[in-house]
Amino acid sequence: xxxxxxxxxxxxxxxxxxxxxxxxxxxxxxxxxxxxxxxxxxxxxxxxxxxxxxxxxxxxxxxxxxxxxxxxxxxxxxxxxxxxxxxxxxxxxxxxxxxxxxxxxxxxxxxxxxxxxxxxxxxxxxxxxxxxxxxxxxxxxxxxxxxxxxxxxxxxxxxxxxxxxxxxxxxxxxxxxxxxxxxxxxxxxxxxxxxxxxxxxxxxxxxxxxx
Numbered sequence: 001x002x003x004x005x006x007x008x009x010x011x012x013x014x015x016x017x018x019x020x021x022x023x024x025x026x027x028x029x030x031x032x033x034x035x036x037x038x039x040x041x042x043x044x045x046x047x048x049x050x051x052x053x054x055x056x057x058x059x060x061x062x063x064x065x066x067x068x069x070x071x072x073x074x075x076x077x078x079x080x081x082x083x084x085x086x087x088x089x090x091x092x093x094x095x096x097x098x099x100x101x102x103x104x105x106x107x108x109x110x111x112x113x114x115x116x117x118x119x120x121x122x123x124x125x126x127x128x129x130x131x132x133x134x135x136x137x138x139x140x141x142x143x144x145x146x147x148x149x150x151x152x153x154x155x156x157x158x159x160x161x162x163x164x165x166x167x168x169x170x171x172x173x174x175x176x177x178x179x180x181x182x183x184x185x186x187x188x189x190x191x192x193x194x195x196x197x198x199x200x201x202x203x204x205x206x207x208x209x210x211x
Contacts, residue, residue: 011149019045020178027176028059029085029095031116031124032075034104039116039125040071041098041108043087045176055158056139057084063150064101071104073141073152080138081122082156085130087174089184094129096193121159131164131172 006014019025028047032040050056061070069077076082087095091114098108109116109125116125119135126133136156144151175183180192 015149016178019176023177023181024175024183025177027087027095027174028057029087029091029098029127029130030059030072031083031085031127032072033079033081033124034071034075035078038105039107039109040075040104041112041114041127042070042072043095043099044072047084050155057134057136057156057158059084059154059156061152061154063146063148063152065148067147067150069152070101073154074104076138076154076156077141079123081124082136082138082154083119083122083124083126084134084136084156085127086132088129088131088172089174089186091127091129092174092182092193097196099195100198102198119160126162131167133162134158135160135162 004017006017009017025045026047028044030040030042030044034040044059044061046060048058050058059072061073063069072082094112094114098112102108102111115128117128119126119133122135122137126135136158139155139157142151142153142155144153171186173185175185177183177190180194181190182193183190
């Protein structure tokens with residue numbers, strides 16, 4: 001058995017060990033609004049449900065390479081509202097296009113190709129293509145550590161859940177694996193998606209193998 005003292009490992013190695021060990025993980029495709037009303041859409045796989053009284057969920061975001069918070073975290077901390085949309089295989093490419101760290105003034109909805117529909121109790125829109133959409137209100141945030149890779153947890157209360165008539169949780173959703181791996185429960189099938197890169201000159205560059 002190989003042992004790792006994580007305090008002695010670089011941050012990227014720690015991430016690989018953790019994300020490759022705790023699998024599969026559900027994907028929260030989170031829609032938010034900034035304090036200035038700019039829409040944001042981003043996926044997170046450090047995500048799970050909490051208790052039922054009140055109904056709650058948690059999402060963990062991490063600080064970027066310069067110690068900056070993700071737009072999702074900043075938006076939720078500022079406005080107190082967000083929507084968690086679950087992801088199917090048909091949504092995989094559109095979700096993946098929103099994964100890079102775009103500047104805060106960029107609206108990822110046109111990049112994703114998804115349709116925004118109004119929520120009932122919160123201001124951020126829901127993803128029409130998602131089979132399950134959870135409208136949430138912020139309960140609290142938890143900061144753990146400082147610098148690149150440090151945790152910024154979001155604990156939200158689920159106010160409303162919208163579920164497609166045809167939804168089957170055991171056969172419809174994607175889950176995240178380690179590296180570039182994903183699990184399609186409908187197969188079941190394991191496949192890979194490489195994260196697209198942002199080219200300052202041309203914008204979003206396709207992921208390898210993406211047409």
